[in-house]
Amino acid sequence: MMACVVTSVAAPTDPGPFEPHVFGEAYEHFVSRVYVIAIGLGMPSREGLRSAGLEDAAITMATGELVARGLLERTADPDAWDVPPPREAIARNADRMEHRAAMARATASEVEALWRRAVGQRPTLPPVGLQMLQGVEEIVDHVVALHRLASSRVWLVLDASPAAVRLLERVDEVPGLLTVRAGADVRLVLDTELLDSAAALSHIGRSRAEGHQVAVANGIPFTTVVADAAALVDLTAHDGEGEGSFEVRLGPPVRALTRLVEEIWGLATPYAAGLESELTPHERIPLPERDQRILALLTTGASDKVIARQTGVSVRTVERRVRWLMDHLGVATRFQAGVQAARRGWI
Structure with a gap:
């Protein structure tokens, strides 16, 4: 329309x-x-x-x-x-149409199962409660639908898979695409590889502005979504077409995937953590904000290129600051620098 x-x-x-x-x-x-x-x-x-x-x-x-x-x-x-006013009226109508489209995509397999039974064909689809997904666009459509239909929680863990990258691109094109209902518990974890993506950074900024919890982690195995009593697994990182990717509403696998997401969340680093205000004078060091961010990113295993993009400086400057921070913390590795800073309460 x-x-x-x-x-x-x-x-x-x-x-x-x-x-x-x-x-x-x-x-x-x-x-x-x-x-x-x-x-x-x-x-x-x-x-x-x-x-x-x-x-x-x-x-x-x-x-x-x-x-x-x-x-x-x-x-x-x-x-x-x-x-x-047309601008407002057309936008409201478009939102309704997008919601109906998301609902239609999410229920397409169930409707086809009814059709197959009606025409006497033996269903070839998985059992009720399990829907196999094929291709990047179908996976992204289902992630969007899960966000729109969820009422209590949406926990999204993103690796750097083709489907995750495409999802972030679409969200960048349509910022309200992953809108969730008020009061829902929204958690977002991104693999550090995504911190080099402008679309990912834009989504992080919007999520934090909306009060959602955001964290980063290194080496996320695959994208996972837990939304109310449903879950989705995206395997396009292992196969470009995502063969084996699925959405499930069966209790045991949803609980298992929920536990996995909880474990990843517990190991992830809150995005853009800063110094604690209650540190005693002898515990503080005069770190500029840039170095605080470098330390926070070191705990995630981020590369110098990613840190440079995040802090707005050159890769060589990051290398010099990391070496300076490691020397002052008395550590031998980059990861130890982040961990030691966290233990001292610097980030």
């Missing part, structure tokens, strides 16, 4: 006859063209729409559809309508 409206506004053509008895894409174009006429009228009325060449049957059908979509509003006069 929104795409049709944009097309009609951007490239108006001779509308031709307004035939209400059309279906599919033609119906969407018909409704969109009526919407554009209504916007042009400012305060559309049946008389005004007639003047634009519409017949009564077309007016009744199109205005009824536009009211149902929230693009027009009824008034006390049954032959007159108000036009709410």
Whole structure:
């Protein structure tokens, strides 16, 4: 609907006859063209729409559809309508359409199972409660659907798999794509490999701004989502098409995957941790914020390239600062530097 409206506004053509008895894409174009006429009228009325060449049957059908979509509003006069601000109305309608699309994708396999039984074909699908996923886009669609349908929790652990990268790209294109209901427990863990991705950093920033818990970890084996009583496993890191990836709603595997995510969360490092304010003077060292971030990233096993991107300095500067920090902490390895700093309460 929104795409049709944009097309009609951007490239108006001779509308031709307004035939209400059309279906599919033609119906969407018909409704969109009526919407554009209504916007042009400012305060559309049946008389005004007639003047634009519409017949009564077309007016009744199109205005009824536009009211149902929230693009027009009824008034006390049954032959007159108000036009709410299009930017807000189209955005609300698009949100509803995206939700319906996510629901449709999430239930497609169950509907096909019903169809197979109805036509007498033996189902070839997995048992009820287990759905195998094929390909990056299908996996991403199911991750989005799980976010939209969850009410109590969404725990998302991302490795640097093709599906995880594609998910972050889509979220960067549509920032509200992973919206969850208010009050849900949202946790996000990203593999340190993703810290070199602009899309990942943008998502981290939005998640933290929304009050969600964010952490990083090194060597995440595969992307996992736990949402309410469902879980999803993405194996595209091991096979580009993700053969073996699945969504499950069976109790035992969901509980097992929940335990796995809890373990990863417990081992992960909170993103962008800083110095504790209650340190005593002899425990403090005069670290600038940049060095605090370097230490925090060292605990995750991040590379110098990733740390340089995160702190906005060159790789050579990171190497010098890491060596300085290691010397002052009296440690032999980068990871020990992060651990020692954490033990002293510096990060």
